[in-house]
Amino acid sequence: MAKLQAETSTFSTDNARHLAISLLAAFVLVMGFLHGSPAQAAAPPPVYPISGYFIFGSTSDDANLKKLTDIKSVGGDTVITFGSQLKPATAASAPAGCLVSGVNCVTAATSGISVNRYFTYTDGNTWGAPTLACPRDKTVTSGSTVYTVMVIPTQGTGCTSSNNSYDVVIITSSTASISVSVAKAATALGMKFYAGMPAPVKRTDVTYLADLSYQSTFTVFTNRFLQFQGKVNNVAGLVGYYHHTEMPVAAGAIWDSILTVYRIQNAAIAKLQPTRSALISPYLDTRMSNTGRVTVDNARAGIEKMAGTANGVRLAIAVQDGMGTGKTGSYFGHESNLNVDQFAASVVGNGTWGSKYAAPNRDYFLAMAQGIEGTGAELWANMEGMAPGTSQNPCDGQFRGQSTKARHDRQLQQIGNYPVKIISYMWDPFYTCTGTWAPMFDQMRAGNMTPIITDSIFYGNGDVLVTGQNLSGGTVQVKWTDTYGRVFDKTVTAVNYNPSYGAQRGMNPRLESVTAKLGSTSLGSGKYVYINVTNGSGVRNDAPYSDRG
Numbered sequence: 001m002a003k004l005q006a007e008t009s010t011f012s013t014d015n016a017r018h019l020a021i022s023l024l025a026a027f028v029l030v031m032g033f034l035h036g037s038p039a040q041a042a043a044p045p046p047v048y049p050i051s052g053y054f055i056f057g058s059t060s061d062d063a064n065l066k067k068l069t070d071i072k073s074v075g076g077d078t079v080i081t082f083g084s085q086l087k088p089a090t091a092a093s094a095p096a097g098c099l100v101s102g103v104n105c106v107t108a109a110t111s112g113i114s115v116n117r118y119f120t121y122t123d124g125n126t127w128g129a130p131t132l133a134c135p136r137d138k139t140v141t142s143g144s145t146v147y148t149v150m151v152i153p154t155q156g157t158g159c160t161s162s163n164n165s166y167d168v169v170i171i172t173s174s175t176a177s178i179s180v181s182v183a184k185a186a187t188a189l190g191m192k193f194y195a196g197m198p199a200p201v202k203r204t205d206v207t208y209l210a211d212l213s214y215q216s217t218f219t220v221f222t223n224r225f226l227q228f229q230g231k232v233n234n235v236a237g238l239v240g241y242y243h244h245t246e247m248p249v250a251a252g253a254i255w256d257s258i259l260t261v262y263r264i265q266n267a268a269i270a271k272l273q274p275t276r277s278a279l280i281s282p283y284l285d286t287r288m289s290n291t292g293r294v295t296v297d298n299a300r301a302g303i304e305k306m307a308g309t310a311n312g313v314r315l316a317i318a319v320q321d322g323m324g325t326g327k328t329g330s331y332f333g334h335e336s337n338l339n340v341d342q343f344a345a346s347v348v349g350n351g352t353w354g355s356k357y358a359a360p361n362r363d364y365f366l367a368m369a370q371g372i373e374g375t376g377a378e379l380w381a382n383m384e385g386m387a388p389g390t391s392q393n394p395c396d397g398q399f400r401g402q403s404t405k406a407r408h409d410r411q412l413q414q415i416g417n418y419p420v421k422i423i424s425y426m427w428d429p430f431y432t433c434t435g436t437w438a439p440m441f442d443q444m445r446a447g448n449m450t451p452i453i454t455d456s457i458f459y460g461n462g463d464v465l466v467t468g469q470n471l472s473g474g475t476v477q478v479k480w481t482d483t484y485g486r487v488f489d490k491t492v493t494a495v496n497y498n499p500s501y502g503a504q505r506g507m508n509p510r511l512e513s514v515t516a517k518l519g520s521t522s523l524g525s526g527k528y529v530y531i532n533v534t535n536g537s538g539v540r541n542d543a544p545y546s547d548r549g
Contacts, residue, residue: 048075049508050423051075052077052078053071053078053427054080054081055081055426056427056428057179057181060176068189071427074445077191078193078423080194081178081182085200086221087119087121088214093120094170095145095147097142098140100140106168106170109137110151114164114166116165116167118168118169119168119221123173124176124178126180128148128173130231145175147170147171148173149168149170149171151168152169153165153166154216154217169217177232179193179233180232180233182237183237192240194240194279197222197242197244199243199244200218209254210261218261222265222268223272226268226269226273227272238276240278241278243281245258246258248294249282249298249299249306251305259306262280263311267312270313282302284364286327286329286361287328287348296364301371303379304375306377307372315377315378318382319368319379320384324386324400324425325347326344327347329353329357329361330361331360332362333528333548336352338353343388344356346388365381379419381415381419382422384411384424386425387402387407393435393436393437395429400430402433404437409450409542410543413452413453417467421508431444449539451468451535451539452470453466453541455467458549462520463515466494466515466516471497471513472535473494473536474537474538476516477489478516480529492518494515494516495515498513501513514533528548528549529547530545
């Protein structure tokens, strides 16, 4: 919660705005009585904060259209797919079915030259003829499989290597293309699609760092990938590309190899696809038991370094909130002495939030908003849609399980007002699986009117501005302690509903606001305020809100 506000020029502006809205509301109310009944504001359609999802795409147009239609029905306007790795290989990696006039396609493509290294790349996109850029490049279709061989110079540019040495990439793909099909569905539905970029493999000695031993070839391959997408997938629905090489939101020099990957690929996007943007999704790990845990200060510095990789591209950084893997804690300060929930306990063991995690997620998102400010990049959030897997919440059959909408609401509350967009990992299976509870997709539709409180401002005149979603038309309960130590608990009508609060302030456009007018009062320094909202549909928030003044 923003701290207690004095009557500054900012407050005066807000006060004037609130007064204008109040006068307008009063006029509408009077007109309603003159016509024989009180005027009632029409309830807006329900709003849910998540507007994008990671998905597994399909080569089937019908399957992709159905999936994106379902996502749009719960407020999604964006989907993201993963990319594949460019993997070191050997000459023996050449597929037996890849033949040119009876000769293995790699042998045919490399006759008379020296091969430095071999690589393989496999994904669900049809490469083939649109990717052929040099005379030695080959493509062969065998049944439902398309083989493409790229011969990339190790020295110089263009198609000829100055030392006659080349790297060879063997691409295995299908005759139907996932990215083309998903982009087609996104275009038809007016949605946005981020296609997964190629990635290098990780090093064998330090398995969480990128292997840059073939940086030059990886750079050329990235360019070829983007040129291929530009030829076969130049539609409105494809708005950008996703870097699936991950790292923590950390500033240590050890992560420089991954930042280099981002720089290489962002520069390529800016040059070859200048109308499209890029998306990174780093993770938080704030567990006290993890010696490499990310501190609040490190997260602030780390996101600034990531923003510096943009290289001219419009860059969004969607930070994973870590709750789905038990790596972070969503709790308010006064809850630090409460026990972690059963899902977090399955990862960090029994204990309190404050003993298991360095700080609440809310503190991290505030720090990252500060770190990214002025960089030109956007802060997004990637709310993990699963929960740590236990016997009580099976879903994917491995280490991740079903979550609940109430837990999601708490995660969204901790993310707060700082990101301009919230996406979620991932639609399938965590929003579609049936386990202990109904699929999350159905839980969201059933609970789509539940209020979510993301922040508040306790003004010096006793007004409390409450932000979040689905706040209109009801009441606000506020519990607080004033500067004299007196404790109050008051429920008042929610007034000055503003469905455009976020959009007007350059924040998440799905943020709404209402005001609770408590009358002449104050909030004691360092005291907690507790807020609940019951909206005009009679629904109360299931994630209680509190923060320190």
